[in-house]
Amino acid sequence: MNFDLQWFFNLFSIVLPGLRITLAISIISLVFTLILSILIAITRYYKVWGLNLFWKGYITFFRATPLVAQLFILYFGLPSIITSLKSMTAFQATVIALTLNTASFMAEDLRAALESVDIGQLEACYAMGMTKYQTMKRVVLPQALETALPSIGNRFIGIIKGSALGFTVGLADIMAKAKIEAALSLRFFEAYLCVTLIYLVLVCVVEHIEARVQKKLKI
Amino acid sequence: MIKIENLKVIFGELNVLKNISLNINKGEVIALIGPSGAGKSTLLRCINFLTKPTAGRIIVDGFVFDSEKYTKQDILKLRKKTAMVFQNYNLLKNKTALENIMEPLIIVQKKQKKEAEKTASNLLAKVGLIDKRDSYPKELSGGQQQRVGIARAMAVNAQVILFDEPTSSLDPELVGEVLSVIKQLTLEDNKTMLIATHEMKFAREVADKIIFLESGHIGSIGTPDQIFQNCKNRRIRKFVSQIADIEYEVGLDEF
Numbered sequence: 189m190n191f192d193l194q195w196f197f198n199l200f201s202i203v204l205p206g207l208r209i210t211l212a213i214s215i216i217s218l219v220f221t222l223i224l225s226i227l228i229a230i231t232r233y234y235k236v237w238g239l240n241l242f243w244k245g246y247i248t249f250f251r252a253t254p255l256v257a258q259l260f261i262l263y264f265g266l267p268s269i270i271t272s273l274k275s276m277t278a279f280q281a282t283v284i285a286l287t288l289n290t291a292s293f294m295a296e297d298l299r300a301a302l303e304s305v306d307i308g309q310l311e312a313c314y315a316m317g318m319t320k321y322q323t324m325k326r327v328v329l330p331q332a333l334e335t336a337l338p339s340i341g342n343r344f345i346g347i348i349k350g351s352a353l354g355f356t357v358g359l360a361d362i363m364a365k366a367k368i369e370a371a372l373s374l375r376f377f378e379a380y381l382c383v384t385l386i387y388l389v390l391v392c393v394v395e396h397i398e399a400r401v402q403k404k405l406k407i
Numbered sequence: 408m409i410k411i412e413n414l415k416v417i418f419g420e421l422n423v424l425k426n427i428s429l430n431i432n433k434g435e436v437i438a439l440i441g442p443s444g445a446g447k448s449t450l451l452r453c454i455n456f457l458t459k460p461t462a463g464r465i466i467v468d469g470f471v472f473d474s475e476k477y478t479k480q481d482i483l484k485l486r487k488k489t490a491m492v493f494q495n496y497n498l499l500k501n502k503t504a505l506e507n508i509m510e511p512l513i514i515v516q517k518k519q520k521k522e523a524e525k526t527a528s529n530l531l532a533k534v535g536l537i538d539k540r541d542s543y544p545k546e547l548s549g550g551q552q553q554r555v556g557i558a559r560a561m562a563v564n565a566q567v568i569l570f571d572e573p574t575s576s577l578d579p580e581l582v583g584e585v586l587s588v589i590k591q592l593t594l595e596d597n598k599t600m601l602i603a604t605h606e607m608k609f610a611r612e613v614a615d616k617i618i619f620l621e622s623g624h625i626g627s628i629g630t631p632d633q634i635f636q637n638c639k640n641r642r643i644r645k646f647v648s649q650i651a652d653i654e655y656e657v658g659l660d661e662f
């Protein structure tokens with residue numbers, strides 16, 4: 189078999205330094221995605237007029253178009269029209285594209301979760317004199333986040349895999365490192381198997397964390 | 408304590424409450440009875456604005472709420488004067504039994520956490536559930552959940568407690584424990600209570616007054632004896648005897 193085992197193991201020490209970038213992109217994107225999704229979901233839940241229409245357009249656009257197209261428009265396209273965007277780094281562009289893309293999905297997951305909270309829960313809060321804001325913050329949103337946890341986990345996995353697109357705009361993430369090694373050594377199988385295994389382990393870790401959070405919430 | 412003036416509720420075409428006026432004194436326990444769809448829940452829900460009245464005024468403990476002229480602050484004020492016990496308990500699912508009772512104390516009344524915890528523990532003990540203080544609602548039986556719901560309603564020291572069929576969702580063997588907790592409260596605390604219920608024997612035992620509501624208006628109002636013993640109203644008698652085996656001592660003239 190034409191598989192260089194020693195080279196394969198050797199690859200990990202070359203590819204793994206890219207993990208810092210992959211993790212940074214993923215975690216920062218997740219945080220922004222959560223914030224944006226909560227914002228969108230709540231304004232849509234309350235049917236804030238105008239905003240609701242705007243988010244609908246946004247969601248349709250970002251759900252309907254490929255992530256890679258969104259990233260290229262953002263990084264290569266827009267700065268040629270809006271010059272102030274010229275200073276945007278590849279890292280920032282990747283995070284923004286991943287955030288905007290993932291939030292368009294997660295916002296809808298969250299809105300459904302918000303709407304699934306029993307009306308009786310809200311009535312109990314209102315009856316005891318809580319304001320709309322207190323009710324949302326203390327009861328409705330926590331319950332919705334719990335319901336949405338599995339889909340949030342899925343979206344996060346999507347972000348991790350999506351971060352591989354960073355190499356297309358020149359980021360030195362694990363995917364980029366693997367691709368460079370593959371091109372230099374012409375040992376494609378070893379290089380891509382190596383990076384695939386790293387993604388696999390990453391996702392398993394995320395799944396493990398999700399399961400633990402879930403268990404903690406379910407008591 | 409509660410004064411209701413010309414209260415009307417219209418849902419689309421449906422006249423659910425037709426010009427209800429009512430006076431309830433401080434400390435009175437009122438049982439609200441009547442057929443399904445008569446508007447019992449709607450009446451209770453109007454008193455803390457879970458349902459928006461179409462017209463009329465609600466005066467609780469001197470606070471005048473005019474359903475044609477009110478602010479957001481007025482709604483909160485009205486709600487703070489009342490507490491509600493729901494048919495489906497409606498305990499907050501993401502909070503423990505103790506936290507459910509502490510919630511209004513901390514968030515609405517701005518009490519210190521320690522003080523709120525003490526009040527909440529005392530109330531839990533009172534309804535016999537101190538050993539369940541850290542349980543979540545789904546770990547409690549229906550009867551236990553409702554007892555926590557009652558403790559929560561007591562916690563806020565509202566002038567008025569509204570019960571909307573507190574035992575209707577319970578398995579028959581759990582009804583007793585909840586009714587006895589409510590009964591205990593009517594004896595100990597001098598709170599004004601309005602209880603919608605289908606438990607006629609219970610109503611007869613605890614209530615100072617019975618209101619018979621039928622298709623959106625007050626069909627009759629009187630003492631338990633007037634309603635359950637000497638009542639001449641054919642519809643009330645029919646309704647009562649259908650759901651409870653209460654024997655009327657006086658016959659109807661027509662018979």
Ligand SMILES: Nc1ncnc2c1ncn2[C@@H]1O[C@H](COP(=O)(O)OP(=O)(O)OP(=O)(O)O)[C@@H](O)[C@H]1O
Nearest residue numbers: 418421423441442443444445446447448449450572
């Ligand atoms: N939000 C609503 N929209 C439309 N109609 C409603 C609404 N809430 C209640 N109704 C109607 O108002 C009428 C009175 O309802 P309500 O729940 O007050 O009756 P009830 O006396 O509490 O009956 P039950 O004993 O079954 O609980 C019913 O005909 C019901 O269908």
Ligand SMILES: [Mg+2]
Nearest residue numbers: 447448449572
């Ligand atoms: Mg009802």
